[in-house]
Amino acid sequence: MTNTQMMDTEVNNGVNVEALLGAREALDATPEAAQFKWRASSAWVNGTHTTTKIDTFFGLGEEQSRGKEFTVDTDHPEIFAAEDNAATPVELVLSGLAGCLTAGVATIAQNRGIQLNSVTATIEGDMDLQGILGIDDEVRNGFGTIRVNFQIDADASEDDIKALVAQSQKRSAVFDIITNPTNVFVTVD
Amino acid sequence: MKNTTTVIIGAGQSGLAFSKHLTAHSVDHILLERGEVANSWVTQRWDSLRLLTPNWQTRMPGMAYSGNDPDGYMTATDVAGFIKDYAAHTSAPVHGNTDVRLVSPFADGYKVETTQGDWFCNTVVVASGACNIANVPGFAGALPQAIQSLDLLTYKTPDQIGDGGVLVVGASASGAQLAKEIQAAGRQVTLSVGEHVRLPRVYRGRDICWWMDAIGLMDTHYSEVDDLKRARKVASLQLMGSESRANIDLNSLAEAGVRVVGRLQALDGQKGVLSGGLRNHCALADLKMKRLLQSIDQWIDAEGAADQFEPSEAFADTHLEDDTPLSFDLNGESIKTVIWATGYRPDYSWLQVPVFDRKGAIRHEGGRASDVDGLYVMGLPFMRRRKSSYIDGVGDDAADLAADLVSNLRRRAA
Numbered sequence: 001m002t003n004t005q006m007m008d009t010e011v012n013n014g015v016n017v018e019a020l021l022g023a024r025e026a027l028d029a030t031p032e033a034a035q036f037k038w039r040a041s042s043a044w045v046n047g048t049h050t051t052t053k054i055d056t057f058f059g060l061g062e063e064q065s066r067g068k069e070f071t072v073d074t075d076h077p078e079i080f081a082a083e084d085n086a087a088t089p090v091e092l093v094l095s096g097l098a099g100c101l102t103a104g105v106a107t108i109a110q111n112r113g114i115q116l117n118s119v120t121a122t123i124e125g126d127m128d129l130q131g132i133l134g135i136d137d138e139v140r141n142g143f144g145t146i147r148v149n150f151q152i153d154a155d156a157s158e159d160d161i162k163a164l165v166a167q168s169q170k171r172s173a174v175f176d177i178i179t180n181p182t183n184v185f186v187t188v189d
Numbered sequence: 190m191k192n193t194t195t196v197i198i199g200a201g202q203s204g205l206a207f208s209k210h211l212t213a214h215s216v217d218h219i220l221l222e223r224g225e226v227a228n229s230w231v232t233q234r235w236d237s238l239r240l241l242t243p244n245w246q247t248r249m250p251g252m253a254y255s256g257n258d259p260d261g262y263m264t265a266t267d268v269a270g271f272i273k274d275y276a277a278h279t280s281a282p283v284h285g286n287t288d289v290r291l292v293s294p295f296a297d298g299y300k301v302e303t304t305q306g307d308w309f310c311n312t313v314v315v316a317s318g319a320c321n322i323a324n325v326p327g328f329a330g331a332l333p334q335a336i337q338s339l340d341l342l343t344y345k346t347p348d349q350i351g352d353g354g355v356l357v358v359g360a361s362a363s364g365a366q367l368a369k370e371i372q373a374a375g376r377q378v379t380l381s382v383g384e385h386v387r388l389p390r391v392y393r394g395r396d397i398c399w400w401m402d403a404i405g406l407m408d409t410h411y412s413e414v415d416d417l418k419r420a421r422k423v424a425s426l427q428l429m430g431s432e433s434r435a436n437i438d439l440n441s442l443a444e445a446g447v448r449v450v451g452r453l454q455a456l457d458g459q460k461g462v463l464s465g466g467l468r469n470h471c472a473l474a475d476l477k478m479k480r481l482l483q484s485i486d487q488w489i490d491a492e493g494a495a496d497q498f499e500p501s502e503a504f505a506d507t508h509l510e511d512d513t514p515l516s517f518d519l520n521g522e523s524i525k526t527v528i529w530a531t532g533y534r535p536d537y538s539w540l541q542v543p544v545f546d547r548k549g550a551i552r553h554e555g556g557r558a559s560d561v562d563g564l565y566v567m568g569l570p571f572m573r574r575r576k577s578s579y580i581d582g583v584g585d586d587a588a589d590l591a592a593d594l595v596s597n598l599r600r601r602a603a
Contacts, residue, residue: 028418031547163476169469170384179465180454 015110033060040072048082049075094123094146097174101148104168109154114164117153146178190307193219195594196299197314198292200226200283202249202272203567204316206583208281209250210591216598220283220316221303227272229318234265236346237370239430241362242398242579247271250584252278260396262430268580289317293541297601298563311601312563312594315540315551319569319578320533326358329529331456333519337526344528347374353525354378356461356517358453360385362425364530365437368447369429371528379517379524380442382467383452386426387474387507390434392482393489394499397428401481404488407576408585411555414571421571424532427474439471439507450514459520463513471507478504535569556590563597565590 027034036059042052054070056063073086087095098121109116125146131139152161169175195211197204200222211218222228240247245259247268252275254263263271276283284305291302298311323340332338337351341363347370357368360382372378388397401407414420429437439449451467464470486501517524537551544551544558551558551566555573558564568578573589576582 159476159479162472163480166469166472166476169466170473175466175469179451181457181462 011110011113011115013106013110013116015107017107017110020107021111035059045073045085046083047075048080049073049085090125090127090143093178094125097146097148097172097178098123100172100174101150101165101168104172105150105152105164108164108167108171109156112160112164114154114156114160117155118151119153120151121148123148143178190300190309192309193217194310194598195219195312195314196221196292196301196308196310197316198289198301199316199318199567200276200281200285201229201316201318201568202227202275202580203318203583203587204314205272205275205279205281206250206587207314207316207565207567207591209279210587211594212279212281214591214595216591216595218282219308220281221287221289221301221308222283222285223288225273225285226276226283227269229320230265230269230272233320233342235341235344235367238265238366239263240268240580241426241428241430242581243396243430246398246402246579246581248581248584249275250587261432289539291539291541294561299542311598312565314565314567314590314594315537316567317535319535321536322534323529324532324534325529326453326531328456329527332527333459336519336524338529339526340529340531341533347371347376350376350526354523355526355528356381356453356524357528357530359383359530359532360427360439361530361532362428364528365427365439365442366429367528367530368442369437369445372442372445372447377446377448377523379448379450380439381450381453381463382439382470383464384424384470385474386424387438387478388426388428388481389438389478389502389504390428390436392485392502396434397426400485401575402581404485406481407574407579407581409575411571411573417571420575421569423570438504440505443508449509450517456519459518461517461519461524463515463517465515467513468509471509475506556586557593563594563601565594 036057038057040052040054042050044050050073052072052074054072055068056065058064072092074089074092075085076082076088077084102119102121105119106116123146125143127143128139130136131141150165152164154161154164156164194216195218197207197218197220200220204220204222205226208218208220224232239262242262243259244254244256244261244263247254247263254271286305288304289301290304291300292313293300295309298309299313301308301310301313323342325340329338339349344367350371354377355371356379357364357371358381360368360380364380368378368380390397392400411417411420427438429435435441443449449467451464452470453461454464455462482501489495489498537545537549542561542564544560544564546552552560553566553569553572556566556569558566566572567586567590568583570578572578573586574582577586
């Protein structure tokens with residue numbers, strides 16, 4: 001579907017659903033093309049400050065280059081005796097969850113013919129620092145609880161809007177990453 | 190080798206309905222059944238099982254439930270009795286105690302090898318059911334030896350369970366029913382809940398199955414569905430057939446003392462890891478239930494029939510504790526038995542015909558195999574209609590597919 005056609009449709013959330021559905025059909029027939037690898041490469045700057053660069057990924061059976069590079073910095077705030085050059089890694093995890101769920105809301109709304117006017121979310125994670133500081137072994141390092149609160153203005157009923165958010169969680173990679181375990185291999189060259 | 194036009198594999202409701210239609214078309218055929226008619230209803234279900242659907246909905250081509258309790262729910266023994274009566278009523282050519290060992294392409298048809306000799310036929314109907322093997326997750330094998338492990342085929346009664354708490358994995362019809370009966374038998378049950386379909390047993394004075402039938406939902410044709418793949422994977426309805434017609438949702442189970450936890454994601458040594466997505470699984474189920482009940486209300490309004498039914502009802506959203514656990518210890522005293530209520534799958538190990546997709550399912554177009562000529566399947570979820578996997582659904586599907594089979598034979602003869 002071209003952009004012109006998209007403008008013609010009544011609902012436009014800026015998501016090309018036909019292309020996504022086409023991709024789903026194609027990848028169902030060729031599951032090997034559905035195998036993706038996402039990457040990032042990081043370099044320590046100083047103190048708790050790290051810069052991570054993101055460019056290529058693998059998918060559809062070959063290397064994919066965006067032709068540009070994204071840079072994400074992480075650091076810690078001054079109360080951690082750090083320089084506060086950037087957001088903390090855990091705040092980027094929250095950003096990832098917000099970005100993933102919101103992208104899902106927009107896509108599903110488009111597929112269901114629901115026009116979105118605005119979508120905002122506030123997201124908060126509870127963390128007991130006794131975990132990462134090694135004070136109490138029974139306290140985990142990561143978030144104890146995460147709360148996401150969406151405010152959505154859309155041409156749909158309250159329940160239809162809730163259903164968008166529920167379906168978005170069902171199909172969200174980051175929601176799955178956070179709610180379910182993953183095997184992680186960390187090696188040193 | 191003996192010859193017949195069509196071999197139907199399985200003499201349950203699907204095979205018998207198909208047989209009835211083939212007889213009407215004067216197609217020479219036999220049914221092969223490894224045990225007796227309705228074998229799996231008798232031997233492969235737990236003791237207390239009742240149909241999810243009310244008795245009046247036990248309708249097959251040419252014969253329907255005729256007892257004095259149309260709103261009740263049959264036991265598995267009653268169902269087997271009904272199906273046996275149907276086999277007699279239709280004089281179905283059933284060859285019992287005949288195990289099918291292999292079905293393979295042969296000449297322009299199929300060779301069916303059995304424990305009672307071989308058959309050659311032009312067409313085959315796979316009516317051996319969708320519930321031959323109990324599904325268990327890949328990590329089930331990692332369960333510590335000390336924990337008793339049961340599944341939907343091996344569980345019969347709470348009496349088989351040793352001391353200690355019980356984890357039931359899966360909260361569709363079977364898991365919810367098992368959780369209820371085992372908790373009632375005095376065991377502490379923990380119920381691990383993933384995606385599920387929540388429904389009230391009775392809405393506005395009628396059985397929910399009556400509504401789904403009345404508003405046309407059960408007759409929805411597979412060609413009318415946007416996302417057929419998803420429709421075919423929808424979990425079984427979280428319902429139970431009981432005299433009290435009670436709901437068996439997570440709220441009622443929690444009230445009965447069942448601990449509701451998230452989907453079991455992994456077994457890690459002595460630890461079970463649960464999903465933190467429980468809230469969303471419940472939110473999805475609550476929203477979908479509301480949507481269905483709304484469409485019932487809309488149907489009533491459109492019919493102008495509000496005075497014939499009880500007023501609209503709302504059901505409380507699923508209540509969850511704030512601190513639902515994310516893991517449990519298999520080493521402690523809390524869980525000594527795990528029951529995998531994680532669905533069933535068909536057994537096609539005897540079917541040596543290239544009809545399968547990469548997941549081992551038969552590729553079919555509304556029950557007609559896509560990749561070979563003259564092979565049909567019956568009774569799969571949403572195969573031709575939403576009701577395809579229900580007893581009430583086999584009649585219409587068999588009528589369609591028998592007609593297709595007859596035109597297939599004519600085409601080949603031409």
